[in-house]
Amino acid sequence: MSEADRSLAGLFAPGRVAVVGATDREGSVGRAVTENLLSGFEGTVVPVNPNRESVLGEPCVASVSEADADMAVVAVPPDYVVDVVRECGESGVRNVVVLTAGFGETGAEGADRERELTEVAAEYDLNLVGPNSLGVMSSPLGLNATFGPDAPPAGGVSFMSQSGAFVTAVVDWAAEAGLGFKDVVSLGNKAVLDETDFVRAWGDDPDTDVVVGYLESVVDGRAFVDAAREATDDTPVAVVKSGRTDAGAQAASSHTGAIAGSDRAYEAGLDAAGVLRAESVQELFDAARALSGGTVPESDGVAVVTNAGGPGVMATDAVGDAERLRLASFADGTVDRLGETMPEEANVYNPVDVIGDAGVERYEAALDAALADPDVGSVVVITAPTATLDFGELGEAIADAADEHGVPMAACLMGGGRLAEAREVLRERGVPSYFDPARAVAGLESLAEYREVRERSYPEPEPVDADRERVREILSSVEDRPDNRLGVEAMEIFDAYGIPTPEGAVVDDPAEAEAVAEDIGEEVVMKIVSPDILHKSDIGGVKVGVPVAEVADAYEDLVARARNYQPDATILGVQVQEMIDLDAGVETIVGSHRDPQFGPLVMFGLGGVFVEVMEDTTFRLAPVGREEAEGMTADIDAAPLLRGARGRDPVDLDAVVDAVVRVSQLVADFPSIVELDVNPLVATPDGVRAVDLRLTVDPEELDSNS
Structure with a gap:
């Protein structure tokens, strides 16, 4: 359903919106949507109801064909939805938002209704959101085509959610949190448009600074990866993905399948897509604040400027715990400059403590010195309320320093109402602010992670020479067997793909x-x-x-x-x-598990009998190139064993990498391979040997093998 050339502009910037099912009846969805549109939308609202002459004072038309609309919002009983959507298609209304529930989420009858809806949308090439959606919003035109109680404040965040309730909660919270939104969409059942379509559209939207999402699933993992990779060249994407259970692994017959579960596939898929994954709603929107600024740090060094010692230590600890950040080492000139402008009691080394009686001028001097230091890529500035500070002026000073130096900053305003003016100033000028020092540091960490994403390249894996016809013959042998599993009797597969065996x-x-x-x-x-x-x-x-x-x-x-x-x-x-002398090498495992959304994953890790106990493994989407495979060998905790720990000779890493690349190409070439384990793949200083094999074949996919 995702199409590279699909334009969604009509969903967020329509001139005329028809509300099909508009009504005056209190407590109804049709009334709520109509009221929301009439309250702020800059375009024209056309109520559609054959039983009324007007709704909320606006003249009604009897059908959507009379509305001459760019977009239709459908809020009618489920039995009428398909006919209404067909009428939209026939009358040239290409953008449709179906709020009505009672489709795939309700059982077999609803699923049949949803299939019919999808067919009609495909017939007329409709941009259809839903069904079972809260609706869509867009701040530039004051569009609130939802039945939620509030519209969001304007800003540069575009937000998609698989939960309508999550949308209403976030919009209500956003006003208090000082976070502004450009577009918002409740995805609903994703019968036509899904997360991939919106990532692609917002990635091309110059008014969207950052894309955030709450996802429970991804319809087409590979399409999502492609769209997100393109979007993140210019626009960061961050999501919360719920549903971390390993229920999907219950039926797995291989080590890889048992370890993979559903969440490991999403972890690998989101990483491959360059999407930042947040662990909580707070972390998601803390990242959105930082990412909205559009400036990424040029180095990992962080300077901390504070008027309170304790919070300064907390920020320093958070920097030390961060994966990508470190405390900046000030040059001698920076220390000298701080010494000239700070009182004797101040600390002029990082973290810089301007002490409790600091006024705005002292903060300005400390920030100017820190921001000019060549090792500083970003700054956390902390303040606790004191009688010596004008907080509005402090907010302006922080924003001025950020603008002048072009260095990312995160403010930590550790107070309540007294600091409200500073928060508002920083919000208006695009500097993220937080209460907790650790959250401020986490915001900067998200910027460092996004910098890594932008610096990535995605080279195509090099071709692998292989006897694919021989592999096809071996896999087809399951058709003559009572089960679909193959073991060491299929070891010739390794020979066919150039993987050494005993x-x-x-x-x-x-x-x-x-x-x-x-x-x-x-x-x-x-x-x-x-x-x-x-x-x-x-x-x-x-x-x-x-x-x-x-x-x-x-x-x-x-x-x-x-x-x-x-x-x-x-x-x-x-x-x-x-x-094979196992004592002379390291037992590793290379495996694969085919995920329904993302396709084949390749796993590498510590192998042998303890693989499921230790779970020292890492996953990537297959196929992988040499660079990715090298990264996998470095990701596991046991990496020092491969590189020669405690006097052991290092193993032949080139041979390990080559084996990972070849297994990943094997499972990419043959969609019928559902699960595969090479355990152990024994790595020694002289090379690797694949000692054992276990794989599961889907007979129905044999015809799709390359």
Whole structure:
């Protein structure tokens, strides 16, 4: 539904708005919307109601076809909505906002109604918001096409929400918090327009300084990533994503699937999109305040200027805890300059304490010195109420300093009514202010994170040479099996994609097992091969260090153990494999899990038997290039083990990176692979070996493989 060339201007800047279902009846949605539009909209409001001549003093028309409208707001019972929307399409009303509930959120009948609505919208190429939406707002024209109680103050934040109640709460709070909005949309059921459409539209809107959102889901993850990457070149995007449960992992049969859950996919997807993810509503709008300023820090050094020692220490601690920020180291010239202008009792090192009797002039001198320092990329300025300060003048001084130096600043005004004038001055002049020093620092951290986003490049992964036809044959073998899981019997997949494996084979009789062991020429590892026995070591289904002379007996013993454990299990044979010295390397895992919204994710982490206990893993959207894969090897807590910790030799990181890239391309090439584990991928100074394999295939997707 998201289209690169779709214009949403008619939703936020219409000349004439038809309210279908307008009425005078107290407490009705139709009345609330009509009142909201009549109270501030600069365009024309056309009530549509065949049973009334006028609504709230405005003449009515009988149908939307008579309204000659640019946008229609639909507030009629659900059984009439589809017909009304069809009439909108027939009469040339391309922008439609459906407030009515009773669609996909209500059950099978509502879902059928929503499908019909979607079909009508597609037939007439409509920009349709909803159904089950609170509506849309836009400050420049005073548009409040919602049934909420208030319109937001004007500003540069454009806001989308999957919850209508969240919109009303935020709008009510915004006036008190001093945050202004440009456009607001309640997404509703997202039958046609979804988050991707609005990110794309607002990213192109010069009057939108920052895009924020409350999301419960993303309709098309890959389209969202593409739209957000383009938008964030100029416009930051920040969201709160609710629904962090791992319920989606309950049916997972691989380690990767069990760890991934639903939230890890969103974490990887939002990161790939360059979207800043907030952990709470407060954090989201604290970030929005900072990001609205449009200036990003040129360095990570933070200066703290305060008239109160305790809050200065709190800000310093917050900077130390931040991922991207650090306390700036003042040059000698800065310290000398501060020493010339500050009283003897003041602290002229960072954090700068101008002490409690400071007036506006002392703050100005401290800010000018700190902002001129070459290591300062941003400043936190803190004030607690004192009798020596004129707070209106202080607000102007802070804003003047920010304008003069072009350096991001966050004010921490630690008081109530006495500081109201300073807050208002800073709001009008675009300097974010907070009560808590830690929140001020977090605002600056969001700017540093956005700077990283803007500096990113997104190179296409290099092509991987592979025998894709052989992989297609192996995956198709599940069509002849009672289950859809493959194990070490499919190890040729690795060979086809250039991923090294130990010497060995899967055999189905003791004599053949002995012959394979003789070819290897040393002690071997033997594993039962059965799609029904996932954890082989738990049942004694693995033997390590088997001499060639004992291989035949070991074969019989492994099969017997499997039969005793699960008499009806399908036994495909026994894998006879070259032994890999695990003590000489690091056991890692490379895996994949196919997410319904974002497609295949690739996982890398610490492997072996503890993978689900430690969960020292990181995820990316597949396929990944070498640069991303290198980042994955650095992300995990066990990264020092790979690079040589405690006297160990470093592993061959190039080989690890290459394996991650190749697995990620494999799962991107073959949509039928639902889950995949390479565990362990043993990394040594001499290279890597993929020792074990577990994957799940969706037979219905076999035809979609590349």
